[in-house]
Amino acid sequence: MKVLLASPRGFCAGVNMAIQSLELALAEFGAPLYVYHEIVHNRYVVDSFQRRGVTFLDDLGEAPEGSTLLFSAHGVSPEVRQAAKDRQLRAIDATCPLVTKVHLEAVKYAKEGRTIVLIGHEGHDEVIGTMGEAPEAIVLVETTDDVDLLTPADPAHMAYLTQTTLSVDDTTRIITRLRERFPEIVGPVKADICYATQNRQSAVAELAQEADLTLVLGSQNSSNSQRLAELSKEHGVRAHLIDGKDDIDPAWLEGVETVLVTAGASAPEVVVEACLDFLCERYDAVVEPRLVVEENVSFPLPRELRALA
Structure with missing residues (x-):
């Protein structure tokens, strides 16, 4: 393997x-x-x-x-x-700080009297916090269908923001639909989806095509980890989101020659290493590190x- x-x-x-x-x-x-x-x-x-x-x-x-x-x-x-x-x-x-950026944008657009469309997942901690900055001005959408149901008081005076951990592709589709319906809508100068979310998604999109199976280390309530598993599936490669090696079902690996291993932005390296140790010991796996994007950001x-x- x-x-x-x-x-x-x-x-x-x-x-x-x-x-x-x-x-x-x-x-x-x-x-x-x-x-x-x-x-x-x-x-x-x-x-x-x-x-x-x-x-x-x-x-x-x-x-x-x-x-x-x-x-x-x-x-x-x-x-x-x-x-x-x-x-x-x-x-x-x-x-x-990237979440704080979205909060400040929400305050700015609310002061301008705009209706703010927040693209995100209902109930997510980040979404709850952002909506709390201007609850009277923000409406939440999760899909392009939600966009089609919007009836703003002033379609010419709108803005959009996004949760930082979304699928880049899904969010692009929703923003495109918003601009089709509301040509005068404004958005942040720099995209709200964080650099780490984009980079991890780029790595999966590039590497999944070489794999038979993707294992994503991360928890079920991690939005960005969920997106990585979904992205692999969109590229036709089976994927499982797991907290650690104990979640691996040997049946998943039957007939598998190449496994892609990645981790969401909130998953520690120790769980990745334990998963690799398991694959090496159980399946005599050879690990091939693959760098897709360099990261050197700190806050x-x-x-x-x-x-x-």
């Missing part, structure tokens, strides 16, 4: 920043420590921090007054920020933690 090991894969700059922030906060303030929502959408990461005394919560009322709280990489609404202040929590903002820590780094 040959294993094509995609690069780039795994942690992006935003995830690296968020996890380093939690590590530093844990070292400085100790447990118990609280995080609003999962720090990143990955079961391995969340479980490992829970074992060290970190509590992930969806209700700020569960955090004792005066305790230390991190906002996750996916961002939060102004309402949540205010609730943290009201409870006198020591809040540390680990929001990915600064939250200001509350920079002196601790």
